[in-house]
Amino acid sequence: MKILITEFRQESNSFNPVNSTLEFWRQTGEYEGEDVRTQFHGQACAIGGFFKAIDELQPDAEVVCGTVMACQSGGVAEQSVMDHYLSRLMPQIDKALPLDGIFISCHGALMTTEYDDPEGEITRRIREKVGDATVIAVSTDLHAYISKTIIENANIILAYLTYPHVDYVETGFRVAKLGLEAIAGKSLPVTAWVPVPMIAPAAAYNTLKGAFRDIIEYGNALKASGEIIDFSFYQMQPWLDLPEPNSSVVVAAKDEATAKAWAIRLADLFYSKRADFTLSLLPVADVIARAQDASQPKPVILVDSADSCNAGAAGDNMAVALEILEKGKDLRTATIVNAPEAAKLAHELGVGATAEFSIGASRDPRSVSLTRTARVKSLHDGVFRQEGPAGRGMTQRIGRTAVLSIGRLDVVVCEWMAGNGDPQLYRAHGIEPTLYDLVVVKASTSFRAAYEKIAGVICEANTPGAASSDLKSLPFSRLPETIYPWQDDPSPEWAVTFTRTL
Ligand SMILES: [Zn+2]
Structure with missing residues (x-):
């Protein structure tokens, strides 16, 4: 054989x-x-x-x-x-x-x-x-x-x-x-x-x-x-x-x-x-408010699935981070973004350096970028092994990586985000999610396998991006709007096709 x-x-x-x-x-x-x-x-x-x-x-x-x-x-x-x-x-x-x-x-x-x-x-x-x-x-x-x-x-x-x-x-x-x-x-x-x-x-x-x-x-x-x-x-x-x-x-x-x-x-x-x-999405501000509520067990997981690289989005959107800096800068927060230029600059400056960084919109011009003074907290080669349970032990490579601190917000900046649902994306870079008030996870559902065990609460947020859960808001141009959720056929006709026989 x-x-x-x-x-x-x-x-x-x-x-x-x-x-x-x-x-x-x-x-x-x-x-x-x-x-x-x-x-x-x-x-x-x-x-x-x-x-x-x-x-x-x-x-x-x-x-x-x-x-x-x-x-x-x-x-x-x-x-x-x-x-x-x-x-x-x-x-x-x-x-x-x-x-x-x-x-x-x-x-x-x-x-x-x-x-x-x-x-x-x-x-x-x-x-x-x-x-x-x-x-x-x-x-x-x-x-x-x-x-x-x-x-x-x-x-x-x-x-x-x-x-x-x-x-x-x-x-x-x-x-x-x-x-x-x-x-x-x-x-x-x-x-x-x-x-x-x-x-x-x-x-x-x-x-x-x-x-x-x-x-x-x-x-x-x-x-x-x-x-x-x-x-x-x-x-x-x-x-x-x-x-x-x-x-x-x-x-x-x-x-x-x-x-x-x-x-x-x-x-x-x-x-x-x-x-x-179907699902109902929370405004980002509501998730921030929840994380500010002292009675809320932590960490609050803010699910930014619209910017999920697992779903093919660019992973370079700082829209959520910007709102957190405006409304929740008291919160100890972790987020991640594809920002190769910021990672490169951090590696050039070294650990402990403070400088102005431009972060985000490295790929998708519709993404939000922000420019802030940040401190280089740590530097990494971006190679880590997943803890799973999904893909436990598999190696991920996210390129040159750094953790930048902007006040209480820690941002993992990397070249090619991967393994988004896995806590090692943070842990391998010195960020222990359970010690944070608010953790941004850029994944749709994969993260639940690990995060449901450690989350205080999981909040699906209404965020912008190529993997938005609001399908009707997406700029489909070829997809016929004759399928659900655009059209609801109460009794479709079922067509059966068989795979090839030997
Ligand atoms: Zn899948």
């Missing part, structure tokens, strides 16, 4: 005006061959899950490690990034043929300057090359945009079942297990896909509580009972300006009738919860 594994993973945001370049992608590194095993075997990622399944289920299989490229979320990727990936991958496939399987890890919500659905196009090109007999199994994020193209060219496709995402390894394992079983000739489940006409802000749901947890648990119960083999609920990343957007449901089952019937029932159930996937 011979299997090639590969990864091409980024989440795009159409409203970030700065395209993601190959240079930006390479911040996270690019691997192939044995370097992939060295870097990802045993790690908390989908590729780690592929390795785990192969080790446990088919230890004699020959594994060819194709190119692995992943990148922090950001603006639409330059086409040169996809072209580069394919220029590495396609010869690797040629050289490895014949292959029994290709296991692909992707996000699913990538856009390039030429393709709305690069993962679909890549899968189509791989299929064209390898023919019908090779099993193509795809692991995706729960926020993927799933297209008919990827469904019709893959045999197996599954997403994370948790949000905050804490099941990267498990998802890679689920995908690889079905792939290995299909290759071994035991079985290939029939996978049915049903698009659901809605999108929802990512901060409006999670699998820790509420309607979304309930439907995931329902799917898990169906799986546990043997009624279905596996499933995914896709909440499409809502900051993609696409002409045919959709959330969707995938069900893998033993036969076509079962897969189809359950995919429709789950799509119906998912869509019936659409009004639950």
Whole structure:
């Protein structure tokens, strides 16, 4: 048995005006061959899950490690990034043929300057090359945009079942297990896909509580009972300006009738919860007032999801910091911002120096910047390991980093923010969140996995940015306003498409 594994993973945001370049992608590194095993075997990622399944289920299989490229979320990727990936991958496939399987890890919500659905196009090109007999199994994020193209060219496709995402390894394992079983000739489940006409802000749901947890648990119960083999609920990343957007449901089952019937029932159930996937946002001033209330347990977490780099925003907005300096300068506050120039100046001046710094709007010209006298509190290389639970132990690199103090406000200034939901983004830079009154977290939901344990209260704030939760306020130009929340179709017609059979 011979299997090639590969990864091409980024989440795009159409409203970030700065395209993601190959240079930006390479911040996270690019691997192939044995370097992939060295870097990802045993790690908390989908590729780690592929390795785990192969080790446990088919230890004699020959594994060819194709190119692995992943990148922090950001603006639409330059086409040169996809072209580069394919220029590495396609010869690797040629050289490895014949292959029994290709296991692909992707996000699913990538856009390039030429393709709305690069993962679909890549899968189509791989299929064209390898023919019908090779099993193509795809692991995706729960926020993927799933297209008919990827469904019709893959045999197996599954997403994370948790949000905050804490099941990267498990998802890679689920995908690889079905792939290995299909290759071994035991079985290939029939996978049915049903698009659901809605999108929802990512901060409006999670699998820790509420309607979304309930439907995931329902799917898990169906799986546990043997009624279905596996499933995914896709909440499409809502900051993609696409002409045919959709959330969707995938069900893998033993036969076509079962897969189809359950995919429709789950799509119906998912869509019936659409009004639950909304949230009310607090004005920043109200969150500041809450942090000033002595009876309020601390820290107060101010969620600035609109500027979340995890959701592809620029992470360079000081709008919230400015308001805190105006209305809450008595508060011990921590925030973070992409401000490479400020970080560079801090490194030149050294620890303890005081100078005037211009901070913010380093990428998105619509972001707020501010100029203030600040003291350089500490300097860092920006390399840290996540504490998790999501991605525990994974290394993040945020470039040259410094902590600047403006009165009681501590600002982490860095080059490329990453790992936004993880407290180590602060802790690794000398900022212990539990010792602060107010902590700004630039993430939608991922942070809850760690922060719910240490927060006095979590406040979703109404802030400006490319990842705003107020979807109707965003400048969509291609997205048809015929889906929820723009239009509410009480009984949509469900269209079923099946993945490829062998
Ligand atoms: Zn996601």
